[in-house]
Amino acid sequence: MATILLEEDGYTLCSQVICRQQQIKTLLCLFGQQQNMTPGSLFIYGHTGTGKSLVLQTVLTHYMLPHIHLNCIECSNPRFLFEHILNNLPLQEVTKNESDDPSTLMGIESDDDYIQCDNMTDFIKQLVSLVSDSPLKNKTLYIVLDKAERLRDTSANIIPVILRLQELSGLNICTILVSEIVWEKFRYGTGFYEPYCLHFPDYSRQELMEIMCLDAPATCEKDLYSLYVNIVLSVFHMVCRDLRELRHIARLNYPYYIEPVENNQVKPSDTKKLWRNIEPHLKKALTSVYLREVSSRQWELLQQAELTDTDSDISKAILSRSHVELPYYSKFLLIAAYLASYNPMKCDRRFFAKIPHGLLP
Numbered sequence: 107m108a109t110i111l112l113e114e115d116g117y118t119l120c121s122q123v124i125c126r127q128q129q130i131k132t133l134l135c136l137f138g139q140q141q142n143m144t145p146g147s148l149f150i151y152g153h154t155g156t157g158k159s160l161v162l163q164t165v166l167t168h169y170m171l172p173h174i175h176l177n178c179i180e181c182s183n184p185r186f187l188f189e190h191i192l193n194n195l196p197l198q199e200v201t202k203n204e205s206d207d208p209s210t211l212m213g214i215e216s217d218d219d220y221i222q223c224d225n226m227t228d229f230i231k232q233l234v235s236l237v238s239d240s241p242l243k244n245k246t247l248y249i250v251l252d253k254a255e256r257l258r259d260t261s262a263n264i265i266p267v268i269l270r271l272q273e274l275s276g277l278n279i280c281t282i283l284v285s286e287i288v289w290e291k292f293r294y295g296t297g298f299y300e301p302y303c304l305h306f307p308d309y310s311r312q313e314l315m316e317i318m319c320l321d322a323p324a325t326c327e328k329d330l331y332s333l334y335v336n337i338v339l340s341v342f343h344m345v346c347r348d349l350r351e352l353r354h355i356a357r358l359n360y361p362y363y364i365e366p367v368e369n370n371q372v373k374p375s376d377t378k379k380l381w382r383n384i385e386p387h388l389k390k391a392l393t394s395v396y397l398r399e400v401s402s403r404q405w406e407l408l409q410q411a412e413l414t415d416t417d418s419d420i421s422k423a424i425l426s427r428s429h430v431e432l433p434y435y436s437k438f439l440l441i442a443a444y445l446a447s448y449n450p451m452k453c454d455r456r457f458f459a460k461i462p463h464g465l466l467p
Contacts, residue, residue: 176250254283339352362383
């Protein structure tokens with residue numbers, strides 16, 4: 107296995123991205139030095155908001171590792187995938203000062219030199235030709251495919267070939283698939299190449315609190331904001347584990363929490379009064395968790411507008427944003443459930459019970 111990169115740099119990364127020390131150390135062990143051979147493919151999975159893309163991008167950028175990042179949502183067919191990789195190869199040497207510029211690390215597309223490719227055979231041939239004539243031939247090239255579960259909707263041979271790209275091209279290439287679902291959902295057929303799997307677990311409550319406390323305003327004491335974060339987690343942790351959503355909720359309701367302290371109505375040490383003041387606002391925010399279209403503050407404005415003037419512009423504007431459209435196929439499922447609710451019980455037995463047809467009453 108590749109040797110671990112400089113330990114002091116590893117500690118620096120762990121201080122930049124907290125609560126993900128084990129995953130960072132594992133990536134450093136797998137990546138090694140730029141000229142070392144790496145595993146042909148790596149599968150990183152975990153729920154949304156667990157730091158997968160952040161940790162991976164931080165490690166690749168910190169060590170100036172040649173890489174290409176692609177969001178698979180943009181790839182409706184294999185051609186877009188092939189052309190994006192070929193036209194964004196980092197074929198030039200990158201210095202330390204240039205590493206902060208994403209266009210330097212990932213390449214810049216030019217209309218005049220745009221490479222077209224619509225099949226796997228041409229893709230591998232052009233990839234070998236481009237890399238062999240550049241400084242990349244002595245380094246590891248990392249191809250990061252975010253939202254990799256979208257590749258299951260494309261051609262059936264895309265995922266097997268992507269996983270064996272190092273073997274098929276003979277180059278030092280590491281393909282990294284980043285997904286929110288487990289690897290078993292990708293596996294189908296026989297002879298499927300098994301990548302190295304790295305799991306990013308959900309943050310614990312203590313880890314969430316440690317990360318969210320970093321958002322404390324400069325004018326707020328750390329102990330006071332830590333108490334506020336603890337209150338937010340006590341209300342939302344059972345229904346929401348998404349770090350991004352929890353941080354959004356904390357930022358949204360912080361003015362209500364700090365308002366009585368700034369007005370000298372409540373002392374910062376009086377936790378009971380602070381809780382009574384913020385409790386109704388947090389309970390209202392529970393109705394709009396994950397629904398960024400309408401915040402808890404907008405719900406309050408809507409309620410006030412309904413009491414005063416139902417035809418006001420504020421009421422109409424917020425109502426227009428409060429309608430959440432169901433997904434297309436969810437509508438059919440809802441209609442089917444409604445129609446099925448009118449079927450008698452013996453029809454369910456006739457359709458679903460494992461009983462010979464002639465024995466049914």
